[in-house]
Amino acid sequence: MRRNPHTIFATITASTLLLGGFATATAQAAPTKTESLYAPSALVLTVARGEDPMTATVERAVTLDCAPTARGSHPDPAAACEELASVRGEFAELAAGPSNRTCTRQWDPIVATAHGVWQGKPVRFSTTYGNACEMAGSMNDNSVFAF
Template sequence: MRRNPHAAFATVTATALLLGGFATATAQAAPAGAPSLYAPSALVLTVARGEDPLTATVERAVTLTCAPTAEGTHPTPAAACKELAAVQGKFSELTAGPSNRTCTRQWDPVVVSAHGAWQGRQVRFSTTYGNACEMAGSTNGNAVFAF
């Protein structure tokens, strides 16, 4: 039996095109579904004026991403990520310290909040201070809410 050289060439070419097309489609699709090496740590941090975190007027807000690198609109993302890592993302430990600042007893509430994800866990944190002085005293030396 005699083989047709053109038919063999056509078969090889079609196979190469199919495999090439498959390889290209696989290469393009793989990054979208590839698992990340890092658990997501992306947060929105806010300072707002008011008593209730749901109705307070946001005065300042920043973004903070800690994995794989520290970045975002936060002025010192590396320091903030380091502080959060030290307390394993427990914001209440960052804001629970005693204030060594003398403040007036004026009632002008300020709310700090954090929403997003820390190492793959959902985060919804907020705490209210009597005024900006109390907030500054409680978060003194804390990079997370220093923006």
Template sequence: MRRNLHLAFATLAAGTLLLGGLATATAQAAPAKAESLYAPSALVLGVARGEDPQTATVERAVTLSCAPTAGGTHPAPAAACKELAEVQGEFSELTAGPSNRTCTRQWDPIVVTAHGVWQGKAVRFSTTYGNACEMAGSMDDNAVFAF
């Protein structure tokens, strides 16, 4: 009888510990909190020599992050993020202006690219210019591709 009482007590204690452990493990399994209230905006911007963005030789590239604060390897991230916000991330709006420069017709193509995420939406932009002068004229000294 005494042995059965000890066995029953041991079983009850083990069950209590097991249930207590499960309750603790369940209580700790809370859903993960969102890390940010901002939609991500992180881009890789590049300038390459060649006609095709897939095969052009990259001459320079920078990273640009705009949310929650401007940063990255871009030399002027705050100005670049401000310009992108003004055009709602439409890179074609940054390069659409007519050039006031007089450029030669030399064919030495330059490709500018932007890949990544702008305010939570995927971005994949590229455009090709006949030469560096045409690119600089089209950019109209914007901060986004000034690196």
């Protein structure tokens, strides 16, 4: 039995309109709550070789999300989130402590960076150390950049 192509098109169109109207009515009946585009505390941390954070070669990078629970590719996200909370997300305070290490004066610069959001505020932090020993000493064995 051969069907008229116009009848088939009209049937498909009517079905689509009916289903589309039903889906629209259902979606409008239960609107979704709008969420923020950014997590309250989500960061990318890097350790790179070089003087300038824009041109340094990234050697290691991790993600760190502190809300609602500590998680990410960081090896110890709970400890890192706790340390950041203790300094109110001020990365410069993590690096401000006196070094307890004796390091050579070798110039082999290392750049530590943090980019993202901390408790809803944008973060763009970078600091350069003379070498890896100076970085480790300055960070005083903090967990944030221990990856």
